[in-house]
Amino acid sequence: MSKNGKLLFHDFDPYITSPFGYRIHPITNVYTKHDGVDYGTNERKLPVYPLEDGVVVKTGYTSSNGNYVYINFKRLGYNALYQHLDKILVKEKEIVNQNTIIGYTGMTGASTGIHLHFGWFKESEQAKDWYSRNWLNFEEYNYVPKLKYLGNPVLRDINKKQIEVIVDELRVRKTPNGEILGYIKKGLYNVLDIKEQDFYTWYQIADDNWIAYNKDWEIIYEKEEVKEEIKEPDDTFEEEIIKNQKPNLFFRTIKFLVEIIKKILNIFKKS
DSSP states (O other): OOSSTHHHHTTOOOEEEEOSEEEEOTTTOOEEEEOSEEEEOTTOOOEEOOSSSEEEEEEEEETTTEEEEEEEETTTTEEEEEEEEEEEOOOTTOEEOTTOOOEEEBOOSSOSSSEEEEEEEEGGGTTSOGGGSOOOOGGGOOOOOTTOEEOOOBOOOTTSOEEEEOSSOOEEESSTTOOEEEEEOSEEEEOOEEEEETTEEEEEEETTEEEEOOTTTEEEEOOOOOOOOOOOOOSOHHHHHHHOSSOOHHHHHHHHHHHHHHHHHHHHHHO
């Protein structure tokens, strides 16, 4: 299975015919380092594409590499080598994007079948010769799409558990520690689910959107308990009688007696 191959073919998911690292060379039978990843296409000549916006650094042909193209991805800080192409459809210094067809897979140069050899290295090493470059395993690279921010922040709701993202470049994944979809926008999100995996606590904030928790990245807000207000009893019968819009017989009797007592007291005061 290939982790990153589909980034180069769009709708086609290639398989790895020869991984990065030491191997017995299929033509020379010599144990040597393979400085790239070979992606098979079921012997079909399929179009290959740039990862994103880039510039064609060099194109050419050699007896070992066949038709090849170097592309610089400035934002990523890496250069890529597309090798053994059947046809080259770009030229040097051409600006390309994710939808530009670089060429088609083939078996030009030293090759035993139709495939794409993909090399990956830091852009600063383009001027070095082949054997001096620090070639890297593209299958170990975690590609994050350009400026792709996801998420719809919500307002604070004390009736829900929520999480607030406070950093700009927190990755959002399809599953806990799964495929990277981009970055999550800063703001508050409702917590839909929680899972522990790979030494992180993962919070689901939308369908197929998970973020890892770290106290430097997020703030957790727990659901608040709403206490029911207890009404204090009134101090006197008289106040209760006044507040009650429909007093019962008992309260009417008490009120009547209170009025009589008040009148008797007034009589004594005047005498």
